[in-house]
Amino acid sequence: MNPDAVVVGAGIAGLRCAMALADAGMRVVVLEAAPFAGGRASSWNDETTGLQVDIGPHVVSTEHRNFMAMLKRLGTAEQILWQRRPLITLHDSRGQLRMPSPRLPAPLHGLPLLPRALSRMSMRDGWSHLRIAWRAARLNERTLRELDVEEAHAYLREMGVRPAAIEWFWRSSMLALLNVPLEQCSAASMMRVFRLMLGRSGWHFGFPKLALSQLYVPGTCRAVVRSGGQVLFGARVRRLRVEQGRLVGVDLEEGHTIDSSRCVLALPPQEVAALAGESGEAALQPLATAARYFRPSPYISTYLWFDRPVTQERFWARTWTPQGLNTDFYDLARIRTSLAGEPSVIAANAIGPMARADWPDGRIVEQTIREVKEFAPLARQAHVVHARVHRTAMAIPQPRPGTEVLRPQPATPVDGLWVAGDWTDTSVPCSMESAARSGALAAEAVLEAAGRPQKLAIAAPDTRGFVRLFRAR
Ligand SMILES: Cc1cc2nc3c(=O)[nH]c(=O)nc-3n(C[C@H](O)[C@H](O)[C@H](O)COP(=O)(O)OP(=O)(O)OC[C@H]3O[C@@H](n4cnc5c(N)ncnc54)[C@H](O)[C@@H]3O)c2cc1C
Numbered sequence: 309m310n311p312d313a314v315v316v317g318a319g320i321a322g323l324r325c326a327m328a329l330a331d332a333g334m335r336v337v338v339l340e341a342a343p344f345a346g347g348r349a350s351s352w353n354d355e356t357t358g359l360q361v362d363i364g365p366h367v368v369s370t371e372h373r374n375f376m377a378m379l380k381r382l383g384t385a386e387q388i389l390w391q392r393r394p395l396i397t398l399h400d401s402r403g404q405l406r407m408p409s410p411r412l413p414a415p416l417h418g419l420p421l422l423p424r425a426l427s428r429m430s431m432r433d434g435w436s437h438l439r440i441a442w443r444a445a446r447l448n449e450r451t452l453r454e455l456d457v458e459e460a461h462a463y464l465r466e467m468g469v470r471p472a473a474i475e476w477f478w479r480s481s482m483l484a485l486l487n488v489p490l491e492q493c494s495a496a497s498m499m500r501v502f503r504l505m506l507g508r509s510g511w512h513f514g515f516p517k518l519a520l521s522q523l524y525v526p527g528t529c530r531a532v533v534r535s536g537g538q539v540l541f542g543a544r545v546r547r548l549r550v551e552q553g554r555l556v557g558v559d560l561e562e563g564h565t566i567d568s569s570r571c572v573l574a575l576p577p578q579e580v581a582a583l584a585g586e587s588g589e590a591a592l593q594p595l596a597t598a599a600r601y602f603r604p605s606p607y608i609s610t611y612l613w614f615d616r617p618v619t620q621e622r623f624w625a626r627t628w629t630p631q632g633l634n635t636d637f638y639d640l641a642r643i644r645t646s647l648a649g650e651p652s653v654i655a656a657n658a659i660g661p662m663a664r665a666d667w668p669d670g671r672i673v674e675q676t677i678r679e680v681k682e683f684a685p686l687a688r689q690a691h692v693v694h695a696r697v698h699r700t701a702m703a704i705p706q707p708r709p710g711t712e713v714l715r716p717q718p719a720t721p722v723d724g725l726w727v728a729g730d731w732t733d734t735s736v737p738c739s740m741e742s743a744a745r746s747g748a749l750a751a752e753a754v755l756e757a758a759g760r761p762q763k764l765a766i767a768a769p770d771t772r773g774f775v776r777l778f779r780a781r
Pocket residue numbers: 316317318319320321322339340341342345346347348349363364365366367368543544545546574575576579607609657700702703704728729730731738739740741743
């Protein structure tokens with residue numbers, strides 16, 4: 309084949325990287341172990357209804373800037389349905405809270421949210437955030453990483469945040485955004501999210517109007533092929549071939565070898581750990597050790613087809629309770645163009661410790677129906693005509709203490725070998741945005757080494773408005 313570059317993994321990171329290299333005129337071979345592309349953001353056909361379902365429902369935000377730039381390049385950016393108002397609808401034991409999405413400059417954008425929050429917390433709970441808010445405003449990306457040794461729950465207590473506020477706001481929001489309980493979360497990962505909530509206004513959520521993988525898989529694959537490359541499925545890389553500190557090719561599981569002097573591993577940490585560890589190359593052992601430190605955060609995603617519309621809401625989130633199962637809910641009939649006017653199709657995610665691996669599918673479906681009925685009274689008269697449950701062993705790696713500083717840069721000690729993936733050092737939480745940014749960063753590094761430097765990655769977001777004035781220089 310003799311490609312200019314090999315990209316291993318056809319998830320968002322690999323396809324973003326491969327497209328950028330192809331756009332720069334390289335012949336790229338993408339090697340994907342699965343029979344389809346998309347990885348943790350893939351979609352497939354539900355045989356009963358013919359609907360393309362995703363591995364689990366995904367949401368983007370206006371802060372998914374690299375991911376949106378990728379969609380813009382592919383001509384699919386308008387396939388995101390943006391929701392300006394409400395910012396989010398929350399559901400807790402006391403009912404629904406529709407949170408507004410004010411346009412005031414940061415941090416004033418938080419003020420209109422306060423009355424809603426104070427209906428669930430006392431004034432004292434609210435005031436207990438002053439110290440942590442000041443600390444967040446002072447942080448920059450470098451000082452933030454110093455907090456990686458601390459655990460999020462202990463840090464919140466140390467900053468004086470009162471237990472009621474931790475239980476109502478922090479536990480739910482960090483489970484939804486970072487997928488771990490506060491006791492297992494890095495304070496650095498938590499504060500990265502909080503400083504942007506505080507220091508950036510105007511952000512809101514968006515939802516794919518069609519199957520998630522349709523947004524980016526066909527277009528990126530076409531770009532690779534158009535530039536003389538190929539995307540190969542069922543092509544699991546089993547071994548890296550390294551000679552005298554240089555990458556010379558990769559071996560596939562079924563026996564083929566592909567020679568190449570450039571390779572990007574756009575893979576989850578456990579796969580990088582295995583390939584780097586088994587390469588026999590001493591210089592790659594620190595990368596293997598770092599990658600082994602990352603642990604998976606599982607998801608269980610449930611799809612319910614109702615016989616009628618059951619809600620006016622597109623999207624809502626349940627606050628955390630020990631008895632709860634799902635965190636976020638979506639009515640695809642209010643999001644997908646192909647389902648407009650149809651009965652509700654509710655998709656929901658159970659995240660991390662809430663994804664009860666020991667529950668059989670029937671129990672997951674029953675509990676999900678119960679939770680939908682608690683939110684949407686119309687569902688109490690409705691019938692579920694079809695259901696399916698997807699179990700994902702790793703949605704994202706857990707951002708536990710110590711992981712922020714272990715996220716690797718694209719370059720490795722082996723010439724011609726780079727890494728990408730949501731878990732690498734992108735300065736954004738593991739997500740589709742991190743995956744897209746990592747792919748762009750890896751492509752920049754490959755092109756730079758080839759003597760054709762290009763700027764591809766969009767900078768990670770930073771604080772704005774008045775909050776920016778307090779940031780430590
Ligand atoms: C249910 C669910 C809900 C989520 N919700 C959101 C959300 O709302 N918003 C958001 O931004 N993110 C969300 N995420 C996270 C997001 O999907 C991931 O962060 C992102 O897709 C990771 O992309 P990636 O390219 O880094 O990795 P992957 O998608 O894991 O891609 C790696 C690819 O490499 C392949 N591969 C593995 N080993 C080999 C090998 N040896 N040889 C060849 N190929 C190999 C895999 O098959 C895979 O296709 C969610 C994830 C899940 C599962």
